[in-house]
Amino acid sequence: MNPEVAAEVATTQARGRRTRDELVAAAAAAYGDVGFDGASLREIAKRAGVTHAGLLYHFPNREALLAAVLERRDELDAERLNVQLPPALGPLDRLIELAAYNEGNPSIVELFVRLAAEATSDPHPARAYFRNHYRLAREFAASGFRQLRDEGRLRAGVDPDVAAVGFIALMDGLQVQWLTDRSAVDLKTALRHYVEQMLEKP
Amino acid sequence: MNPEVAAEVATTQARGRRTRDELVAAAAAAYGDVGFDGASLREIAKRAGVTHAGLLYHFPNREALLAAVLERRDELDAERLNVQLPPALGPLDRLIELAAYNEGNPSIVELFVRLAAEATSDPHPARAYFRNHYRLAREFAASGFRQLRDEGRLRAGVDPDVAAVGFIALMDGLQVQWLTDRSAVDLKTALRHYVEQMLEKP
DNA sequence: CCTACCGATCGGTAGG
DNA sequence: CCTACCGATCGGTAGG
Numbered sequence: 001m002n003p004e005v006a007a008e009v010a011t012t013q014a015r016g017r018r019t020r021d022e023l024v025a026a027a028a029a030a031y032g033d034v035g036f037d038g039a040s041l042r043e044i045a046k047r048a049g050v051t052h053a054g055l056l057y058h059f060p061n062r063e064a065l066l067a068a069v070l071e072r073r074d075e076l077d078a079e080r081l082n083v084q085l086p087p088a089l090g091p092l093d094r095l096i097e098l099a100a101y102n103e104g105n106p107s108i109v110e111l112f113v114r115l116a117a118e119a120t121s122d123p124h125p126a127r128a129y130f131r132n133h134y135r136l137a138r139e140f141a142a143s144g145f146r147q148l149r150d151e152g153r154l155r156a157g158v159d160p161d162v163a164a165v166g167f168i169a170l171m172d173g174l175q176v177q178w179l180t181d182r183s184a185v186d187l188k189t190a191l192r193h194y195v196e197q198m199l200e201k202p
Numbered sequence: 203m204n205p206e207v208a209a210e211v212a213t214t215q216a217r218g219r220r221t222r223d224e225l226v227a228a229a230a231a232a233y234g235d236v237g238f239d240g241a242s243l244r245e246i247a248k249r250a251g252v253t254h255a256g257l258l259y260h261f262p263n264r265e266a267l268l269a270a271v272l273e274r275r276d277e278l279d280a281e282r283l284n285v286q287l288p289p290a291l292g293p294l295d296r297l298i299e300l301a302a303y304n305e306g307n308p309s310i311v312e313l314f315v316r317l318a319a320e321a322t323s324d325p326h327p328a329r330a331y332f333r334n335h336y337r338l339a340r341e342f343a344a345s346g347f348r349q350l351r352d353e354g355r356l357r358a359g360v361d362p363d364v365a366a367v368g369f370i371a372l373m374d375g376l377q378v379q380w381l382t383d384r385s386a387v388d389l390k391t392a393l394r395h396y397v398e399q400m401l402e403k404p
Numbered sequence: 405c406c407t408a409c410c411g412a413t414c415g416g417t418a419g420g
Numbered sequence: 421c422c423t424a425c426c427g428a429t430c431g432g433t434a435g436g
Contacts, residue, residue: 037240041432052431053408057406062432113319118316166372173373174368174371176319184337190371197399201358254415254416256422259421
C-alpha cells in the first residue's frame with residue numbers, strides 16, 4: 001500500500017469512528033428522552049445525521065447499540081468518580097459530588113432512571129448490566145461506610161452494608177422524584193442529611 | 203319498562219362492569235410486565251378475553267385506560283394503608299408494612315417502578331398523577347417524622363421534611379434494586395434501619 | 405454509507 | 421361487543 005492510499009484509509013476510518021461516536025451519543029440522548037423501548041433506530045439515526053440503515057452499518061442490531069451506550073456511560077462515570085475529583089475525597093463524598101454534577105445534566109439522569117426501570121423485566125438486554133452495576137455501586141458505598149467506622153465516626157448500630165444499600169437506593173429514588181418535580185427535591189441536601197445521621201454526633 | 207326487561211338490563215350492565223374490571227386488572231399486569239409504552243391494547247385485551255376493539259368499547263382511548271389503572275391502584279393502596287392495619291400504627295410503620303406486603307407482589311412493584319420512570323418525560327399522560335402522588339407520599343411520611351419529634355424521639359438535627367423526602371426515595375430506590383436482584387436487598391430491614399438512625403438512641 | 409423494500413405490529417375507526 | 425379495515429411506524433435485510 002502506497003502512502004497516499006494509506007492516508008486515505010486512515011481518514012476514512014477516522015470518519016467512521018466519529019460517526020460511531022455520534023451514534024452512541026445520539027442513542028444515549030434518545031434513551032434518556034423516551035427510554036430504550038421508545039427510541040427507534042430511525043430517530044437515533046436522524047439525530048446523528050444518517051439513515052437508520054446507516055446506523056445498522058455500524059452496529060449489527062439494536063442491542064449492540066445499547067451495549068455501546070452503557071459501555072460509554074461507565075467510561076464517563078469512572079472518569080468523573082476517580083479522576084476529576086480531589087484525591088482526598090472519600091467514596092461517599094465522591095458519590096454525592098457525582099449526584100450534584102448530574103443535577104446539571106437531567107438527560108443523563110433520565111437515561112439511567114428509564115433504562116434501570118425497563119431492565120427490571122426478565123429478558124431485557126440490559127438486565128445483567130444493571131445487576132452488576134448495582135453490585136459495584138453498593139460495594140463502593142460500603143467501603144465508604146467501613147472507612148468511617150474504622151475512623152470511629154460511624155454511629156453505633158449502623159451496619160455498613162445496610163447503610164450502603166440505602167445510600168444507593170436513596171440516590172436512585174431521589175432522582176426519580178427530582179425528575180418528576182425539580183423544585184421538590186435537593187439531591188445534595190438529602191444525601192448529606194442521610195450520611196450525617198449515620199455518624200456519631202461529634 | 204317491565205320487570206323482565208329491567209332484570210335483563212341489570213345483568214347486562216353487571217357483565218359490562220365485570221369486563222371493565224378485568225380490563226383494568228389486565229392492563230395493570232401488562233404495564234407491570236412491560237411498561238405502559240410496551241403494553242399494546244391487543245395484548246391487554248387478549249389477557250381479558252376480548253379483542254382490542256372490544257377494549258375500546260369500554261375505554262375511549264389508551265390514556266383513559268391508564269387513568270383507570272392509576273385510580274384503581276390508589277383505591278387499593280388507601281385500603282391497605284388505612285383499613286387493613288392496626289389503628290395504633292404510625293404513618294412510617296404503615297409505609298413499611300405496605301413495602302413488606304408488596305414484597306409478595308412483584309408485579310405491583312414493577313407496575314409502579316416502570317410507570318414512574320416513563321412518566322418523568324415531559325408530555326407523559328401519567329406525569330401529573332405522579333407529581334401529586336409523590337407530594338402526598340412525602341407529606342404522609344413527614345407527618346410520621348413530626349409525630350416522632352413531638353414525642354421527643356427524633357434525633358437532634360433531623361429535619362422531618364428532609365427525612366420524609368429521603369424515606370420515600372428510599373422506598374422507590376430499594377424497589378428498583380430489589381427487582382433487579384431479589385437476593386441483594388431486604389426492603390423491611392433497610393427501611394427500619396433508616397428510621398432507627400433518625401431516632402435518638404433510647 | 406444509501407435506496408428500497410420486507411413482514412409485523414401499532415392505536416384507532418366504521419359499521420354492524 | 422366483533423370483523424375488517426386504515427395509515428403510520430417498527431427492526432432488519434438486499435443490493436449496491
